[in-house]
Amino acid sequence: MSLRVGVTGAEGRMGREILQAAADRDVDVAFAVNRSPGDTRVAGVEVEDAADFEELVGERDVDVVVDFTGPESSVRYAAACAATDVPIVVGTTGFDEADVSSLREAGEAVPILLGANFSRGVQALLDAVESAVGNLPSYDVEVTETHHNQKRDAPSGTAKVILDRIVETRDDEETEYVHGREGDQPREAGEIGVHARRAGDVTGEHEVLLAGNHEVLELTHRAGDRGVFAAGALDAAAWAANADAGFYRFEEVASEL
Ligand SMILES: NC(=O)C1=CN([C@@H]2O[C@H](COP(=O)(O)OP(=O)(O)OC[C@H]3O[C@@H](n4cnc5c(N)ncnc54)[C@H](OP(=O)(O)O)[C@@H]3O)[C@@H](O)[C@H]2O)C=CC1
Numbered sequence: 001m002s003l004r005v006g007v008t009g010a011e012g013r014m015g016r017e018i019l020q021a022a023a024d025r026d027v028d029v030a031f032a033v034n035r036s037p038g039d040t041r042v043a044g045v046e047v048e049d050a051a052d053f054e055e056l057v058g059e060r061d062v063d064v065v066v067d068f069t070g071p072e073s074s075v076r077y078a079a080a081c082a083a084t085d086v087p088i089v090v091g092t093t094g095f096d097e098a099d100v101s102s103l104r105e106a107g108e109a110v111p112i113l114l115g116a117n118f119s120r121g122v123q124a125l126l127d128a129v130e131s132a133v134g135n136l137p138s139y140d141v142e143v144t145e146t147h148h149n150q151k152r153d154a155p156s157g158t159a160k161v162i163l164d165r166i167v168e169t170r171d172d173e174e175t176e177y178v179h180g181r182e183g184d185q186p187r188e189a190g191e192i193g194v195h196a197r198r199a200g201d202v203t204g205e206h207e208v209l210l211a212g213n214h215e216v217l218e219l220t221h222r223a224g225d226r227g228v229f230a231a232g233a234l235d236a237a238a239w240a241a242n243a244d245a246g247f248y249r250f251e252e253v254a255s256e257l
Pocket residue numbers: 008009010011012013014015034035036037050068069070071072073090091092093094115116117118119153157229
């Protein structure tokens with residue numbers, strides 16, 4: 001039987017990609033919602049009002065919800081999923097610690113799968129970063145991300161996951177993030193520079209630069225199309241639909257998909 005998904009943020013950049021990818025791979029759409037639904041259909045699917053999410057997720061036959069919206073709504077949708085026993089894959093970024101605690105709490109009732117980047121290439125980038133940082137412990141590290149001019153959160157969710165991986169690998173309590181630099185600000189030991197650029201319609205780029213000992217290593221991922229995120233999110237949805245309740249991160253389960 002084919003997977004039945006509920007889609008939030010259906011008229012957003014990612015919501016549209018998810019609905020198109022669902023149509024392309026014969027995934028059924030139980031419902032699609034947007035905060036301010038327009039009159040048009042997206043990939044042949046009628047878009048309903050996100051105000052009715054709690055009713056729709058309880059009443060429609062849905063295996064898993066796929067959510068790319070904003071932190072407030074994702075927390076609300078995850079709580080409604082927990083109350084109705086429906087797993088949810090969350091692609092939204094920009095959460096604060098309280099939001100993540102709320103998502104974890106929802107994970108006590110249903111599978112909650114959080115992924116800041118559903119591309120396969122970024123999962124490989126994380127492994128490459130771990131290897132490079134582990135092998136070059138004394139090198140300076142700078143992380144730069146570039147996105148389209150409509151992106152709200154900075155640094156990107158992916159950059160934060162990359163930073164977490166660097167810090168876990170270094171295991172150095174002195175590490176401090178420096179977001180951009182200005183004025184008289186020489187580099188301190190233990191610093192990791194973090195740079196967020198916003199321009200045009202760039203889909204998403206992440207670069208990790210390691211420099212020391214008269215050499216430079218650059219590890220870069222560029223997404224050419226949002227379809228890579230949608231494909232990974234639907235793979236994750238198929239996994240989450242059959243998982244046990246719990247709070248999962250995409251980078252922990254990606255190799256199983
Ligand atoms: N994990 C991954 O692989 C990826 C993650 N993302 C993340 O997904 C999220 C959405 O990105 P994108 O599609 O580009 O954004 P868009 O702004 O294009 O779309 C977001 C959609 O969700 C709705 N929405 C936004 N914020 C809220 C909110 N607070 N409450 C309710 N509805 C909301 C909007 O509806 P309305 O227009 O009515 O407000 C809109 O339709 C971002 O956090 C982004 O960083 C993006 C790409 C890949």
